[in-house]
Amino acid sequence: MPQIAQLSATYASQIFWVLLVFGFIFFVIGRGMVPKVMQTVEARDKQIADDLMAAEAARKAADAEEEAWRKRENENRARAQAIIASAKGEAAKASESRLVAVHARLDAHLAEAEARIAAARDGAMAEIETVASEAAGDIVARIAGVTVDEAATRAAVKDVLAHG
Numbered sequence: 001m002p003q004i005a006q007l008s009a010t011y012a013s014q015i016f017w018v019l020l021v022f023g024f025i026f027f028v029i030g031r032g033m034v035p036k037v038m039q040t041v042e043a044r045d046k047q048i049a050d051d052l053m054a055a056e057a058a059r060k061a062a063d064a065e066e067e068a069w070r071k072r073e074n075e076n077r078a079r080a081q082a083i084i085a086s087a088k089g090e091a092a093k094a095s096e097s098r099l100v101a102v103h104a105r106l107d108a109h110l111a112e113a114e115a116r117i118a119a120a121r122d123g124a125m126a127e128i129e130t131v132a133s134e135a136a137g138d139i140v141a142r143i144a145g146v147t148v149d150e151a152a153t154r155a156a157v158k159d160v161l162a163h164g
Contacts, residue, residue, distance in 0.1 A: 125161070132157040 133153040140148050 129154060129157050129161065132161070 133150065133156075136157055137148050137150065137153045140146060140153075
């Protein structure tokens with residue numbers, strides 16, 4: 001069979017060209033392009049790892065800065081509260097001293113008012129005594145027809161008002 005005899009020559013030629021094409025592909029792509037692609041991938045992986053490390057370091061620095069800020073803020077808040085407490089104390093002392101002064105002034109006004117009231121009461125009592133002694137003298141003069149000394153009527157009215 002002649003077809004079988006040609007088979008080895010045809011396959012030999014095809015195997016040669018397949019080996020030649022695959023060899024060419026192996027050396028051009030496998031030895032030339034793949035290492036460059038792998039270097040790019042490794043460089044990218046290294047860049048990503050470096051970026052992750054830098055991000056982690058930046059996060060730690062930010063955390064430390066935030067902690068320092070919080071500490072400063074708490075100290076500032078404590079100082080502000082101390083200042084407020086001091087100001088409240090000073091204001092309380094100032095208002096207390098003002099209250100003492102006002103209280104003293106009110107006591108002085110109250111004493112003056114009590115003195116005026118006592119003077120008015122004494123004046124009113126004297127006026128009442130005068131009116132009562134005149135009225136008693138007039139009543140005695142009308143009823144009994146006797147004239148009584150003004151000093152005696154005044155002493156009698158004073159005695160009745162003191163006990164009565």
